[in-house]
Amino acid sequence: MNVKTISTLSPVSGPINELKVPSEELQLQLLYFMKLTRELEYRIERKLYRQGKVLGGVYVGRGQEAIAAGACIGLRKSDVICPSHRDMAAFLIRGMSLRVILAQYMGRKTGATRGRDANMHMGDLDLNIIPFISMLGDHVPVAAGAGLAFKARGEDNVAVCFFGDGATSRGDWHEGVNMASVLKLPVVYICNNNQYAYSTPLERQMAVENVADRAVAYGMPGEIVDGNDVLAVWDASERAIARARAGQGPTLIECKTFRLTGHSAHDDAAYVPRELMAHWEERDPILRLERALVETGVITKSGIDKVQERVQNEIDEAIQLAENDPYPDPEDCLKDVYFEQ
Amino acid sequence: MPATTYVEAIRQGIWEEMEKDERVFVLGEDVGIYGGAFKVTEGMLERFGEWRVIDTPISESAIVGAAIGAALMGLRPIAEMQFADFISCAFDQITNFAAKSRYRWNAGVPIVIRGPSGGGVHGGPFHSQNPEMYYVHTPGLKVVCPSSAYDAKGLIKSAIRDPDPVLFFEHKFLYRRVKEELPAEDFTVPIGKAAVRRTGSDISVITYGAMVYTALDAAKELEKEGIDLEVLDLRSLLPFDREAVLESVKRTSKVILLHEDTRIGGFAGELAAVISEEAFEYLDGPIRRITAPDTPVPYSPPLEEFFLPKISDVMRVARELYAY
Numbered sequence: 001m002n003v004k005t006i007s008t009l010s011p012v013s014g015p016i017n018e019l020k021v022p023s024e025e026l027q028l029q030l031l032y033f034m035k036l037t038r039e040l041e042y043r044i045e046r047k048l049y050r051q052g053k054v055l056g057g058v059y060v061g062r063g064q065e066a067i068a069a070g071a072c073i074g075l076r077k078s079d080v081i082c083p084s085h086r087d088m089a090a091f092l093i094r095g096m097s098l099r100v101i102l103a104q105y106m107g108r109k110t111g112a113t114r115g116r117d118a119n120m121h122m123g124d125l126d127l128n129i130i131p132f133i134s135m136l137g138d139h140v141p142v143a144a145g146a147g148l149a150f151k152a153r154g155e156d157n158v159a160v161c162f163f164g165d166g167a168t169s170r171g172d173w174h175e176g177v178n179m180a181s182v183l184k185l186p187v188v189y190i191c192n193n194n195q196y197a198y199s200t201p202l203e204r205q206m207a208v209e210n211v212a213d214r215a216v217a218y219g220m221p222g223e224i225v226d227g228n229d230v231l232a233v234w235d236a237s238e239r240a241i242a243r244a245r246a247g248q249g250p251t252l253i254e255c256k257t258f259r260l261t262g263h264s265a266h267d268d269a270a271y272v273p274r275e276l277m278a279h280w281e282e283r284d285p286i287l288r289l290e291r292a293l294v295e296t297g298v299i300t301k302s303g304i305d306k307v308q309e310r311v312q313n314e315i316d317e318a319i320q321l322a323e324n325d326p327y328p329d330p331e332d333c334l335k336d337v338y339f340e341q
Numbered sequence: 342m343p344a345t346t347y348v349e350a351i352r353q354g355i356w357e358e359m360e361k362d363e364r365v366f367v368l369g370e371d372v373g374i375y376g377g378a379f380k381v382t383e384g385m386l387e388r389f390g391e392w393r394v395i396d397t398p399i400s401e402s403a404i405v406g407a408a409i410g411a412a413l414m415g416l417r418p419i420a421e422m423q424f425a426d427f428i429s430c431a432f433d434q435i436t437n438f439a440a441k442s443r444y445r446w447n448a449g450v451p452i453v454i455r456g457p458s459g460g461g462v463h464g465g466p467f468h469s470q471n472p473e474m475y476y477v478h479t480p481g482l483k484v485v486c487p488s489s490a491y492d493a494k495g496l497i498k499s500a501i502r503d504p505d506p507v508l509f510f511e512h513k514f515l516y517r518r519v520k521e522e523l524p525a526e527d528f529t530v531p532i533g534k535a536a537v538r539r540t541g542s543d544i545s546v547i548t549y550g551a552m553v554y555t556a557l558d559a560a561k562e563l564e565k566e567g568i569d570l571e572v573l574d575l576r577s578l579l580p581f582d583r584e585a586v587l588e589s590v591k592r593t594s595k596v597i598l599l600h601e602d603t604r605i606g607g608f609a610g611e612l613a614a615v616i617s618e619e620a621f622e623y624l625d626g627p628i629r630r631i632t633a634p635d636t637p638v639p640y641s642p643p644l645e646e647f648f649l650p651k652i653s654d655v656m657r658v659a660r661e662l663y664a665y
Contacts, residue, residue, distance in 0.1 A: 080414070112446060113445050113446050114447070116444055116445050116446075117445045117446070121445065121446075122446070123445070123446040123448060124446070125413065125448050130410070130413055130448075131445070131446055133437050133438055133441075134437075135433050135437055135438075138406065138433060138434060138437065138438050139406075139438075140406070141400075141402060141403035141404075141405075141406025141407050141409075141410070141434070142406045142407070142409050142410040142413070142434075142438060143410060144403065144406065144407045144410060145406060145407030145408060145409055145410020145411040145412075145413075145414075145418075146410040146411065146413065146414050147410070148395075148407055148410065148411050149410065149411040149414035149415065149416045150414070151392065152366065152392040152393070152411070152416065159410070171402065172402050172403070172406065172433070172434070175398070175400035175402050175403035175406070176402075176403050176406060176407075178398055178400065178403070179397060179398055179400055179403040179404075179407060182397075182398055183395070183397075336443055336444050336447065337443070337444050337480050337481050338443065338481070338483075338504075338505050339443065339449055339503075339504035339505055
């Protein structure tokens with residue numbers, strides 16, 4: 001079993017260049033999507049939620065943007081993704097529009113679920129996005145089933161399934177990864193191990209040191225990567241995706257990261273030691289990528305400012321559109337429980 | 342043409358749909374090499390190959406979860422629960438993932454989850470249950486309980502072709518005990534339509550599954566006493582045939598609700614509510630229920646015999662209601 005930590009970026013400065021890195025164009029795309037994710041979630045959590053325009057629960061992936069970005073940027077349209085609740089970059093990379101996402105959060109008819117479901121519970125079969133449900137880990141066997149369909153039809157598509165460390169405590173997770181491995185299904189399982197499941201620290205979640213250690217029990221490769229290093233996540237994902245496409249079965253990638261926020265918008269994460277939070281704030285995945293890209297000459301500091309400006313403008317525009325989108329009609333409550341002609 | 346058993350009718354229905362539609366496949370425990378614990382999938386592995394007849398680990402939740410994922414990618418999975426009792430292990434996938442998918446994000450989940458339910462075979466608490474009501478209470482699912490070979494074949498075909506998740510509860514007591522000649526040509530039985538098994542003028546017995554035969558046997562006995570029972574076989578519980586229920590009750594004005602499932606929260610309760618809401622003025626007596634008692638299904642013959650509703654129960658209640 002390949003269980004080792006790999007990293008391309010040093011924690012606080014430039015690249016180590018141990019591993020393959022994506023093209024400059026792809027690196028710039030990663031920067032854009034990570035910054036778009038950060039700003040979008042900032043607006044949702046710190047603005048729209050506090051203004052009462054987003055109701056219910058809000059869960060963001062601040063500090064974890066590298067994981068979904070690095071894992072999804074190299075996928076084909078025909079591949080399927082099954083994101084979890086801190087993987088906004090996955091939706092954006094797959095092409096879900098900012099307006100649809102914001103309308104979803106604001107309960108509008110134009111949202112991904114037409115007002116039926118909230119926040120990250122967004123899916124779209126045209127974009128090959130299967131949404132997770134709140135029972136964490138339930139989408140792990142579902143991803144296996146998507147892979148089963150690919151394998152049964154002789155297609156070389158893959159399913160990429162995301163979850164947190166806490167979800168790996170659920171039985172569905174274990175049943176799902178086991179079945180995927182037994183049937184050698186083309187699935188890539190990506191754990192964003194942010195070290196807390198709501199308020200419960202990792203050591204109260206599992207007695208093994210790493211989530212990737214669990215892979216041994218299921219006869220699949222388990223790999224640990226620095227989850228705040230988007231290039232390392234990209235590299236590990238590329239290899240796992242290639243394995244899956246080649247019919248060699250699933251891989252479990254554990255991305256070590258940290259949740260730079262509470263579990264949800266109402267949670268101040270007072271249970272997280274301040275030094276620990278500060279330690280990880282220094283390892284902010286976006287700052288690390290920016291530094292690396294400046295040092296290697298892929299982008300200038302003013303270029304980064306321009307990306308930020310673009311991101312803000314796009315979100316401003318989408319918020320305006322989504323805010324003016326209609327709510328569903330009350331009677332829509334009764335529709336679409338079953339297929340309707 | 343020789344008569345076809347209930348279990349063979351299901352096998353034929355699945356087989357024919359697999360021949361016709363290459364998206365249809367089965368997965369479950371021991372469905373491949375072994376042909377299924379009750380031989381519903383016998384011979385299918387040889388005919389359709391290992392990617393259409395898939396032996397899985399003992400993981401009901403993953404069986405249903407994988408069926409959901411495959412359905413979302415365009416396939417038509419049939420997931421076997423080796424015993425319907427084991428469906429509880431997949432409860433969350435069924436009620437939260439499959440049932441709510443279309444409503445949430447407009448993605449239908451055309452899966453069939455099938456398996457043997459019911460008692461009368463000394464299976465004990467974990468091989469005899471009637472778990473249908475957990476799912477009847479879940480919007481987004483369909484639930485069918487065929488009682489005859491014709492219905493079993495026609496309904497499994499309808500279930501496979503249905504765009505929504507269908508739970509198909511086969512009664513294992515009937516597997517090899519009921520048989521009939523089936524048409525050679527393709528046919529289906531619509532989900533949500535009841536069938537009058539016996540027309541009668543005095544009392545409507547509304548039932549489903551193996552209890553259809555209990556009702557019919559009781560009717561035959563009561564005929565000698567001049568009591569004329571109508572027997573309505575619901576065939577589907579979700580959706581159920583409201584019109585057929587009301588039509589029968591309005592005609593006979595007396596009703597017995599009979600099921601093998603336990604009493605509290607059983608389907609009879611829902612039927613009683615609908616009848617009293619919509620046909621109250623037509624009733625000439627109290628709505629009567631005959632059900633299993635609110636206990637687990639016991640193993641030992643005298644206990645199981647006590648547990649299951651019997652012909653004598655139907656006769657006793659029918660006499661009381663007739664005299665009312």
